[in-house]
Amino acid sequence: MHTPTVPLAAENTDATQPGSLLRLATAGSVDDGKSTLVGRLLHDTKQVFADQLDAVERVSRERGLESADLALLTDGLRAEREQGITIDVAYRYFATPKRRFILADTPGHVQYTRNMVTGASTAQVAVVLVDARHGVVEQTRRHAAVAALLKVPHVVLAVNKMDLVGYAEDRFARIADEFTEYARALGVSAVTAIPISALRGDNVVDPSGRMDWHTGPTLLEHLETVDADRDASGSAARLPVQYVLRPQSAEFRDYRGYAGQITSGVFRPGDEVLVLPSGKRTSIAGIDRLGERDVDAAHAGQSVTIRLADEVDVSRGDLIAAVEQAPRVTQEVSATVCHIADRPLRAGDRVLLRHGTAVVKALVRSLDSVLDLETLRRLPGPGALRANDIGRLTLRTASPLPLDDYADHRRTGSFLLVDEVDGGTLTAGMVAADS
Known part of the structure; x- marks a missing residue:
């Protein structure tokens, strides 16, 4: 009996099994x-x-x-x-x-x-x-x-x-x-x-x-x-959507899947999930991996395609998340950052914010402090963040984002600020990080 090949965005690279x-x-x-x-x-x-x-x-x-x-x-x-x-x-x-x-x-x-x-x-x-x-x-x-x-x-x-x-x-x-x-x-x-x-x-x-x-x-x-598996599979499930798959072939005429790499947790068919930032609630109808249809579970680090039970508007940049311990959806971002560009970052700068597979416009509302590495004191009100500075800032995004605290989810709690003009990376940010 011929088993149709399951369409997938990327080959599974499960790097989370113990000792691997x-x-x-x-x-x-x-x-x-x-x-x-x-x-x-x-x-x-x-x-x-x-x-x-x-x-x-x-x-x-x-x-x-x-x-x-x-x-x-x-x-x-x-x-x-x-x-x-x-x-x-x-x-x-x-x-x-x-x-x-x-x-x-x-x-x-x-x-x-x-x-x-x-x-x-x-x-x-x-x-x-x-x-x-x-x-x-x-x-x-x-x-x-x-x-x-x-x-x-x-x-x-x-x-x-x-x-x-x-x-x-x-x-x-x-x-x-x-x-x-x-x-x-x-x-x-x-x-x-x-x-x-x-x-x-x-x-x-x-x-x-x-x-x-x-x-x-x-x-x-x-x-x-060393125990390298402290993480991901025990955390709440997250999947940033990278591709929406709708094959045009006859054998997949009614197929609609949402492909990406699971950043944390475990997804199983029947799980209740949220599509964020819209907040639509649905359940998982099935999970496919490369060459495998309807697997029993998918773990952090695996690239998969999730099929949903309901017709929900989902696009690249959205996040599929477990209902329990869902990330907050906000346009106000407070974060600790490390500035990595030669060009200084100042309050009032307009930037692009890359979070997972999403890209939104953002405004640097304030630079709140910079860290003195000698004394570990936060010095308030810096005029700018310069290359290698570690500081705190507040952003306002043009559209809502589903954000986790970085301490809980490194992948969905981090972001990059990018120059609107040339696309160069300016700053690496950690949402609500404490250092």
């Missing part, structure tokens, strides 16, 4: 060793091809180095190699028998802090590196603030270059205590501190015999076992 995929971001000040750490992870987990390693060893010898500079495995941009720093977000994929990883290696220089927002926005773990010689510096605090702002569920403090301080336990303990105290003041509930030497491989993949006083896991052991 971990998204992490590395951050730290310039020269703290992020690229070397990433190179060490790739090298020691056997993710590097022989010709890649040969090329790295050849360049290292030309530079007069005694061993391979593993940072060359990740610093792919010519400008980075010339300057010896990372200036863009470099994404790397690697896998072990226990877990798959997508790693965002984010820049360390202060002028590229905004790039960390990009890398950490979807991360489940933030690995913040600190040079054991220098300890916690301003950029360390800035990266901790961004991780707290983005509500990254797990923060790891990797105290690097322990080989340059004689693997001293007391030095590690002082840095760990200072960072943990600062992170807690930002609202980070727990920090896992690990002493490492990325250059020599201590406590990165394999345990270090030179730091037998450290009884915790290596960095890789922690990443392989």
Whole structure:
């Protein structure tokens, strides 16, 4: 019997099953060793091809180095190699028998802090590196603030270059205590501190015999076992509508489906749902996945097509949400933001607001405060938000939006402000975020 192919917007990529995929971001000040750490992870987990390693060893010898500079495995941009720093977000994929990883290696220089927002926005773990010689510096605090702002569920403090301080336990303990105290003041509930030497491989993949006083896991052991599934499938269900599917073929003459990726929760046939912002209430008649018709349930991270029981006006940009714990629909938006554009943002600016699959016009009504990263005080009434500033603002949108609190739903509680003229991204926002 022939089973018709189910029309779908995108292939299902279910990355939420336990142990399947971990998204992490590395951050730290310039020269703290992020690229070397990433190179060490790739090298020691056997993710590097022989010709890649040969090329790295050849360049290292030309530079007069005694061993391979593993940072060359990740610093792919010519400008980075010339300057010896990372200036863009470099994404790397690697896998072990226990877990798959997508790693965002984010820049360390202060002028590229905004790039960390990009890398950490979807991360489940933030690995913040600190040079054991220098300890916690301003950029360390800035990266901790961004991780707290983005509500990254797990923060790891990797105290690097322990080989340059004689693997001293007391030095590690002082840095760990200072960072943990600062992170807690930002609202980070727990920090896992690990002493490492990325250059020599201590406590990165394999345990270090030179730091037998450290009884915790290596960095890789922690990443392989950290609970990355705190989230989404246990939250209220949300599906931003990406496409409305109405095939014209005879076998799907009466088919009408709403396709997108579930950002949180679980949908099942028969569930009562709301279509927002209109507020129309209906139920789910059926759920289809790529190659599968009428599945029993669909979970966060899966791309699906939902069929509704009633003929409801639904279009791209709408949100299908569970009736219980539905998001509020509003035109007044109060949010914490990280400004990422070189162009300052000022009260009175007219922008576009991108939320999920929706795009609406918005007005910046007020800039309420900017965060002093040294004192963690909010300074009221800034005249403008400039690149890398973290502040609070109030917006008025031209049409209603269904908004969650970012602390509850990272995907449907976040947005971007975009320049109306050139389409450039100005600001990343978190609805009602507390940092």
